[in-house]
Amino acid sequence: MTTPYARELEIAQLAVQRAALLTKRVFHEKAKGTVSKDDASPVTVGDFGAQALIIAALRHNFPGDAIVAEEEAAQLRADAGLRELIWGLVKGTRLEDEEAEGLLGGGVRDVEDLLEVVDLGRSEGGRVGRVWTLDPIDGTKGFLRGGQYALALALLEDGDVKVGVLGCPNLPVDDAAPLTVDIGANQSDDEGRGVIFSAVIGQGATSRPLSTGGLTEGKNIKMKEVTEMASASFCESVEAGHSNQSESAQIAQKLGITKPSVRMDSQAKYGSIARGAGDIYLRLPTSKTYQEKIWDHAGGDLIVREAGGQVTDTKGRRLDFGVGRTLASNSGVIAAPAAVHGQVLDVVQEVLGLK
CATH class of the missing domain: 3.30.540.10 (Fructose-1,6-Bisphosphatase, subunit A, domain 1)
Incomplete structure (x- = not known):
């Protein structure tokens, strides 16, 4: 069959x-x-x-x-x-x-x-x-x-x-x-x-x-099981214009992550955390008006979720690919193993003042 x-x-x-x-x-x-x-x-x-x-x-x-x-x-x-x-x-x-x-x-x-x-x-x-x-x-x-x-x-x-x-x-x-x-x-x-x-x-x-x-x-x-945040690693964009790197650093510090962030371009970040080479992917909004394109996230979103991860925006909402050519109803991206995604989301919202 x-x-x-x-x-x-x-x-x-x-x-x-x-x-x-x-x-x-x-x-x-x-x-x-x-x-x-x-x-x-x-x-x-x-x-x-x-x-x-x-x-x-x-x-x-x-x-x-x-x-x-x-x-x-x-x-x-x-x-x-x-x-x-x-x-x-x-x-x-x-x-x-x-x-x-x-x-x-x-x-x-x-x-x-x-x-x-x-x-x-x-x-x-x-x-x-x-x-x-x-x-x-x-x-x-x-x-x-x-x-x-x-x-x-x-x-x-x-x-x-x-x-x-x-x-x-x-x-x-x-x-x-x-x-x-x-x-x-x-x-x-x-x-x-x-x-x-x-x-x-x-x-x-x-x-x-x-x-x-x-x-x-x-x-x-499969995504790697994160047993303690101190040993976790996170990925972010190389370009500061694509993700707020200073806020990412604050989030890492509050989570107790000690490793420097790994900066790379493209959805290679999604693939890397899906197979356990990294743990967390943060893409934090750099402006209130910027809208992510659906082609920049659709494939990676599914691959991470099928590997045991959770992907949401900074407000905890699933990415909505049905709006049109952009993720108009979402702001930012947080991808992490399902077991710790809520913990990461809490700290993200604290740093971004969303609580």
Whole structure:
């Protein structure tokens, strides 16, 4: 008997794996040492290329599903050189396993189809029907600096996350490898690195090594049991503009956490705590008006919860992915093992003055 969402999970993992090959190629050929933000920057090229490959696979397999993705094709329509550059990368990226490649469908047919495929990600989301959320390169600065980034894909059904997949090319394959303070920069995708995290609602969470062909064997992952806060570790964003780091430091101190925070980009943080490499992920609001994007959290939210964690905002509410393209009804993110999430939430609310 086939388990629920088995096909969606397989296609999502293979699509992310294929797109990861493109992002790795872009990094090695174009990104090393650059911090360029011009229109042909490595981030721009990688974002569009990965989005096109993933959406093409979704279009082939689930043509009736809506897609909420970060990029749209207006920039490509206005720049023929950029369009041709990305088309060349897209048509040259294939999985080495013919059966796996066949499952993903015919891919992107030509340059005009490239534009159409990218623009399929313009759905406004919502609380009805099947909606995929996609961030082709989550953690753009991490990608540029050779740190952590993720290809993030999730399936929502009537506003609830049912399938989540994160491709993290620069994280260690070893689930037991502890987080180190230098993991946010100067990493590589050499041997021993590159992992896919995945989860299906009610079926637990899994990690497996990224490959260039079909899917490798996966292993079940669980969050680490935190027996004493003094030994716990927490992750936060590298960029101070993404999360209030001074308040995070106060929270850690009040909890008795003595280890320095591990700062890394992207939903690699969710994957890292889900497999027990870290314990707590805090993303604290930097302004009252900022709204998180659903594609930055949907996959990681499910993977942590299926690994034995709890994910809420700073007011203790579950993340609501059915509002639209943003988490408009939430403020901040707290992810922690279920047994200690309430304790962390209490201190967060104390520091933020929410009590």
